[in-house]
Amino acid sequence: MTSIDVKTVPADPTSRDSLARRGLDYRVVSGDDIPDFVRAVHRGFLGPEPEQKVVDADASLYAENRLIGVYDPEAAQPYPVSTEMSWITSLSVPGGAAPMWAISEVTVAATHRRRGIARAMLEGELRAAAGAGLPFAGLTVSETTIYGRYGFAPAVPTSTMTIDTRRAGWSAARPEARLLFVEREQLAEDLGVLHERVHGVRAGNISGWEHRWRQQAGLTADAEKPRDIRGVRALDADGELVGAMAFVVKEGDEFAVNSLSVDLLIAATPDALAALWRFALTYDLVTTVTASRRPVDDPLPWLVADSRAIRQRVIDHGWLRILDVPAALRARSLNGALGLRLRVTDPLGIADGSWTVAKLGGAGLEIAELDEDARADVTLDVGALAAAYLGGATLETLADAGRVSGDPAKIAELSSALRTARAPHLPIWY
Ligand SMILES: CC(C)(COP(=O)(O)OP(=O)(O)OC[C@H]1O[C@@H](n2cnc3c(N)ncnc32)[C@H](O)[C@@H]1OP(=O)(O)O)[C@@H](O)C(=O)NCCC(=O)NCCS
Structure with missing residues (x-):
């Protein structure tokens, strides 16, 4: 990994000058300006005005990273009219790992859209990242149509699976891992430990961070229905943690027709993966299981008796920019x-x-x-x-x-x- 501190990389002078000619101030955001930066991000992603506890929590997370804001001196609120956050992470690549400039929280205020602010900000970030010696930049996107023009491409496709559990059955051997329900604190910890252990197995993955696992487990200030989230862990014959799953059971129209949504499933062994899938597919009173962000070659169709019980929708997820x-x-x-x-x-x-x-x-x-x-x-x-x-x-x-x-x-x-x-x-x- 690189030893560069992302917060010391200066704002790109070309973008700073071009936005300054339009009366806008493009700069690195820090200190007391961070809470309003957080509010601008929530507004940009169509969220409500965040509660103070959410602002505080996000501000302390954002303060770890590089924040870029564009300010309009005529704005009636102290928020930046455009936001972007970046940090350096480790990208798993075939046969190893490499540092990557991760980009997130890209927003432009609806009052300032389609004037080239996002273009100036993104081009500036890519020049800053290349200047700092990073071989890659990466992001996940709200819309597929935005980032190709900057040299990004969808590089990590993902599959959303919908399974009719009354039809799927099971054809593989019965998995051996034991499953146990866990409290959400334990779930967050298990997801983090397992992600760290397996994130280099396939290319396209990045390092995790504690806030992400707490969010998956519904433990962050912005969680909407935290108590809906359930967690299980998988243990192998030696009692070692080999898998974890965060999921929600959603009520259906009838008592025996409910759905189970797998939000995150991490398995360190094929047996743990099979055990977690089997657990979801045989949940009593559940007829439909959905799972997001699965790899496109997930072995599930080979585990069930009837692979036509599974519908897969493959879409772009991880975007990569080679610098x-x-x-x-x-x-x-x-x-x-x-x-x-x-x-x-x-x-x-x-x-x-x-x-x-x-x-x-x-x-x-x-x-x-x-x-x-x-x-x-x-x-x-x-x-x-x-x-x-x-x-x-x-x-x-x-x-x-x-x-x-x-x-x-x-x-x-x-x-x-x-x-x-x-x-x-x-x-x-x-
Ligand atoms: C997406 C967003 C950041 C674009 O900001 P913007 O300042 O209006 O973008 P720009 O004016 O700099 O446009 C740059 C280019 O992108 C295009 N573009 C902008 N928004 C686009 C969109 N939503 N879909 C497709 N193309 C878009 C513009 O047409 C322009 O094309 P060109 O330079 O090749 O002619 C802004 O609309 C936004 O905040 N959206 C809501 C939050 C969001 O989805 N953010 C992205 C998170 S991944």
């Missing part, structure tokens, strides 16, 4: 031998360039810059590289979509170098 192509390629493992001239284009000019990329036999990866006019074997935009980088899409699919061009044999070579055995997975929002 430094050579550093990104060096950060992950690549399959097989490789030798090609690669060109990457970037709408913001941060990560574009041409390189020879070679990995021969047991030797390490060699990357050397190429002349701009040298002919490339494979050309792609920085978003297409991000989409394939964690194993979420193949270069062949992206070529069919017009995002990758060049020699088909070289596209196939790079595509197989990037391929992963398991789909990437990001189980949380950030």
Whole structure:
């Protein structure tokens, strides 16, 4: 991980100057300005005016991170008209982990929208992150249409599953893990411990933080119906914690027709995963189970007797922005031998360039810059590289979509170098 303190990275001067020419003040937010920053974020995400206890709790969390605000001196309230928060996290990549500039709380006040404020703020953040030496930026998004223009791409798809439990049945062996209900404090702790243990298993995941697990368990000041949240833990034959699940049972129209919503399921072993799934699917008086943010290759269809009892909706979830192509390629493992001239284009000019990329036999990866006019074997935009980088899409699919061009044999070579055995997975929002 990097030793950079994100709070010491200055506001990007290009965005600061361009917004200043429009009478707006773009700056790092700290100290006594943080509570109003929190209020602006709640307003920006369509929330009600937050209670003071929520402001206090969020302010102490936000104070750990880098906050960017845009202020309009003519505003009638002391809130920034635009907000953004970032911190440096660890992104799991195939074969390892790399530092990533995580971006969150992007809002522009409805009174100031569509004047280019978000563009100035996001471009500024990406320049700041690249200037600080980060190879990646990442975020989860409210709308899919916003971030592609900045070189982000959906890189970690996710599946929402809806299961008809009267039809699903069970075909796998009976799992051995024991399940126990836990108090919500214990649930938060278990989720944190397990996330830390498994977050490097699949690419696309990031480090967790305590507030996230307390929020999942309904223990934060902003929790709406905290007491609806139930938790179970899974223990293996040695009594070791191997899984945890946060869920809610929702009442249906009839006493025997209820639904169970799995909000977060973390398993450290295949047996614990099967045990938690089986627990949900055999819950008495429940006929429908839904589960959010599951990996697209979740084994559930192979565990049940009737896989058509499961409906899956696959959507984008984790978005990735590559800021430094050579550093990104060096950060992950690549399959097989490789030798090609690669060109990457970037709408913001941060990560574009041409390189020879070679990995021969047991030797390490060699990357050397190429002349701009040298002919490339494979050309792609920085978003297409991000989409394939964690194993979420193949270069062949992206070529069919017009995002990758060049020699088909070289596209196939790079595509197989990037391929992963398991789909990437990001189980949380950030
Ligand atoms: C999304 C949001 C931050 C955009 O702010 P903004 O200042 O209006 O955006 P800008 O004026 O800088 O627009 C920049 C570009 O994004 C486009 N854009 C802005 N909002 C968009 C949206 N919701 N959907 C699609 N495109 C959008 C603009 O058309 C513009 O395109 P161009 O520069 O390529 O011509 C703002 O609408 C907002 O706060 N929405 C509610 C909160 C939210 O969803 N935040 C995102 C969290 S991930």
